[in-house]
């Protein structure tokens with residue numbers, strides 16, 4: 032499994048309230064949620080984002096509420112992978128459970144800049160920065176989580192059992 | 193190597209003699225919780241499983257608290273989805289408006305959670321029940337769906353930070369000041385993926401309401417869960433509220449902690465978290481004049497009876513500053529009624545505050561007190577992120593009920609001492 036696209040870059044502690052503000056939580060429709068994704072820190076995001084693009088951020092990405100609407104909005108906006116130095120735990124778990132690929136890598140998080148072209152190989156955890164001609168080693172998922180991701184989320188994984 | 197309190201509870205629920213940090217396990221659940229925002233998503237996910245069956249109709253709790261009483265048509269549809277699911281599946285613990293409250297105040301009060309339980313809730317502040325010596329943690333809607341169907345959830349066993357509390361908090365210092373002090377010290381990701389275990393003699397000096405407030409905000413330090421050692425106050429609380437059997441787990445003598453923090457509660461001063469992160473803390477002693485527009489007293493963090501009593505004590509016989517909006521929202525119907533019978537609500541109303549029915553409303557900028565651009569609020573809630581209570585250019589200062597009430601009177605961030613109390 033691979034992802035490739037242009038980078039949208041954010042800082043540390045991007046919380047779920049800015050990924051999708053609570054005032055839009057009266058719906059759970061992915062398309063409607065995507066239209067408001069990142070609106071409180073980057074209102075142009077939803078205009079700029081193209082299918083396959085990659086989101087890169089600093090520490091503690093997705094902190095705050097447990098709303099699954101946050102990874103759902105990111106995924107529905109077209110983002111194919113989120114790279115961060117670290118993720119907040121509920122966001123991490125929700126992303127795996129809904130099948131949004133995410134990867135932790137300090138070096139990539141520090142080095143990649145907005146608009147860089149980046150490719151991620153999920154099996155090896157390798158991240159290639161095609162613009163800068165560099166690569167970084169991210170953390171590959173443990174087996175158990177790989178199985179959930181391969182099944183495209185927890186619900187399918189349970190169904191298969 | 194011994195196990196922490198959390199590890200012992202997880203091991204017992206996974207049917208294992210021993211677990212260690214980093215291990216992936218599947219555990220049996222005692223309660224699965226959802227609200228009007230997260231449950232509809234979970235219900236739709238559950239439908240994909242092609243199963244009509246839930247694991248146990250007595251072990252699922254559904255609480256419509258976020259956008260209720262229904263804020264708009266979409267919220268009404270969400271509540272309807274949850275209500276119909278509850279009726280279809282004959283869910284015992286579905287709480288309609290008149291018997292409800294904010295989920296994390298409601299579940300302990302209804303006796304649904306006790307020491308030794310494993311609880312997941314599709315709401316990040318599910319960590320609140322750690323105050324009772326349970327393992328409880330927030331998850332997303334998909335985990336909730338899987339939990340409702342199978343009665344199980346997967347976890348990575350966490351390592352832990354230990355907080356050894358000693359001493360007695362001084363007057364006007366409460367659970368909120370203690371947890372804000374701790375978050376200021378370790379940061380919003382200081383406990384990421386970990387348990388925060390609270391032990392030490394100082395716990396005896398904390399009311400159960402203080403402990404709920406502290407455990408509630410463990411997530412604001414990034415923790416998986418917060419958990420308190422069980423003492424006689426915990427047992428008294430459980431006996432008064434629950435008929436469920438409980439199990440007390442203590443950490444092994446040789447349990448290993450990533451870090452130990454000794455905290456003398458008598459040294460903690462009233463603490464406020466400035467925008468836009470809960471770690472951005474200052475004590476009341478070193479802040480300048482900060483004018484405010486709105487005060488919010490309530491929520492799953494500080495909407496319990498003790499909190500309202502403290503706020504009423506400060507506001508008694510005083511009036512709120514001219515032009516100030518003060519919103520008090522008790523966390524449950526029972527608390528609301530007790531506050532009414534004790535005369536607390538009339539104190540608030542006479543002072544010029546509004547009193548709202550239990551709801552999450554203002555806490556998440558949902559309804560009932562949303563902020564405009566440039567406005568500032570002092571709030572007893574738990575989050576002050578950008579746009580949390582309304583416009584992206586509004587500001588939220590997190591504080592205890594004592595500070596919130598004093599600020600309501602003076603119109604700027606103040607402690608009760610400023611009023612000669």
Ligand code: SF4
Nearest residue numbers: 294491492552555556
């Ligand atoms: S009161 Fe606030 S923090 Fe608590 S459950 Fe409601 S929205 Fe969440």
